[in-house]
Amino acid sequence: MSKVKSILFVGVGGQGTILASKILSQGLLESGYDVKMSEVHGMAQRGGSVSTQVRFGEKVYSPLIEKGKADIIVSFEKSEVARWLEYLKDGGHAVVNDYEIHPVPVLIGKESYPEGVKEKVQGEVKNSIFVKAGDIAKELGNIKAQNVVLLGAVIKALELENMDWDGVIERLVPKKAVELNKKAFRVGMDQVK
Template sequence: MSVNVMIVGVGGQGTLLASRVLGNAVLKKGFDVKVSEVHGMSQRGGSVVTYVRFGDRVYSPIIGKGEADYIISFELLEAARYVSFLKPGGQIIVNSQRIDPMPVITGAAEYPEGIVEKLKESGAQVDELDALSLARDAGSQKAVNIVLMGRFSRYLPDIAKDEWIRAVEECVPEKFRELNLKAFEAGFAS
């Protein structure tokens, strides 16, 4: 058995760093871990997804439809896009931020309304938070990723808070350490 976490968002929002923090935190617990990322073209404002899987033995680096226990979404529309990867009754942690994709900007499509309700109708447990505001309050809107990891950490009681903090410290550059620890705390306490 493995725990399957998808981290989804918009290229540039810092999903890679979030997946590395999670990967490091669970590796320290002695789990087998795989973290799958996509670099290159899809980082330029496109829809991005990283997969984090951990357990006694993890084979596939990716997560299939219906296999995710958790989806951490950095943006509303992206949560909707990937919800079918979630197990029935699985948990979505979603940042309430809205970022218009190019088809919406050009007027070719509308940004869907009522996404949180739609997520619930599709069978997901939804935990919505304004991670952008929390990140700003912590000192930088770029820390949305760590705020969300702070919130998500509450769903994995096996990993103690100080173990999370150690993983954050190891994954971020020294000069941003204080900011990110503040962001983690903000997400954790929210």
């Protein structure tokens, strides 16, 4: 593969955005790709925006994704995708967690949660996949696994499912959460047709 692929992960602090990016990066490295990853924590501890950028291919010179160049945007919270759509290239994919986290201004009634995000994204991005990752993770036993549900969907969308993802999850996820995350990963892949 000589073409570089660019994946932008966006979410809210505490959703596991960075761990999902690390699992993806490690799996790609172990499969022989050149990988670069950049992370921005922002106000992560206060529920603020978090983003990571992963680029991989035969040779990657920079981890940074320019506007209009992301092959995939992975949004861990529904409204976050709207903030980052300008980074998606024409024909790119959006993998979105159909899950809402209301920021403090919304919770105290100073602002309203954005309406129509799903419809806007589906109207602008032909290749959009909405996954109820939060609900799926709750059903599996822990909402914290929503990040790995989304990662499974991304792996399937990228057609990279034939790598040793179970092994990577075993090495990067705390031992007590390994089996849950393996299940979450498989269910996430099943969300993409």
